[in-house]
Amino acid sequence: xxxxxxxxxxxxxxxxxxxxxxxxxxxxxxxxxxxxxxxxxxxxxxxxxxxxxxxxxxxxxxxxxxxxxxxxxxxxxxxxxxxxxxxxxxxxxxxxxxxxxxxxxxxxxxxxxxxxxxxxxxxxxxxxxxxxxxxxxxxxxxxxxxxxxxxxxxxxxxxxxxxxxxxxxxxxxxxxxxxxxxxxxxxxxxxxxxx
Numbered sequence: 001x002x003x004x005x006x007x008x009x010x011x012x013x014x015x016x017x018x019x020x021x022x023x024x025x026x027x028x029x030x031x032x033x034x035x036x037x038x039x040x041x042x043x044x045x046x047x048x049x050x051x052x053x054x055x056x057x058x059x060x061x062x063x064x065x066x067x068x069x070x071x072x073x074x075x076x077x078x079x080x081x082x083x084x085x086x087x088x089x090x091x092x093x094x095x096x097x098x099x100x101x102x103x104x105x106x107x108x109x110x111x112x113x114x115x116x117x118x119x120x121x122x123x124x125x126x127x128x129x130x131x132x133x134x135x136x137x138x139x140x141x142x143x144x145x146x147x148x149x150x151x152x153x154x155x156x157x158x159x160x161x162x163x164x165x166x167x168x169x170x171x172x173x174x175x176x177x178x179x180x181x182x183x184x185x186x187x188x189x190x191x192x193x194x195x
Contacts (some may be wrong), residue, residue, distance in 0.1 A: 040087025
């Protein structure tokens with residue numbers, strides 16, 4: 001290797017590592033009562049969800065951002081619907097398997113994981129439908145039909161080994177498998193447990 005190649009490789013490695021580290025955000029999720037869920041979101045769930053089973057409610061704190069999530073089963077699939085504190089729909093997620101992701105996109109995702117973690121274990125994969133600027137009914141229809149659209153995202157929840165040991169991360173990729181965002185998941189909040 002010549003000096004230019006070595007310099008380029010070092011610069012590229014520093015850039016990629018710095019970008020990945022700069023995008024890590026902390027996230028915490030815990031279960032809440034139905035009465036603690038935003039009223040508009042409850043109304044939405046009551047009106048739009050038909051044949052949903054085992055609906056559970058969660059509050060998610062991601063840095064300064066608070067959101068609410070309803071998780072349920074419908075037609076043998078596991079869904080979650082995320083709302084902002086005012087009860088406006090943010091996204092719908094479906095738990096999927098790696099076989100459900102196109103081969104090219106999955107290869108790019110796997111390459112990213114192998115390059116950024118010494119070891120990793122995929123705990124869960126979710127296909128995400130965002131509602132930004134899209135009709136809510138259309139977003140619901142797309143999610144419940146499990147359509148493969150160029151606007152979908154893939155969220156990988158992994159246990160990844162780095163210099164600090166194993167930690168849990170949520171990593172977001174676009175429909176083509178390109179890395180977008182990484183969040184470090186914090187352990188569950190046990191403040192409500194009394195001893």
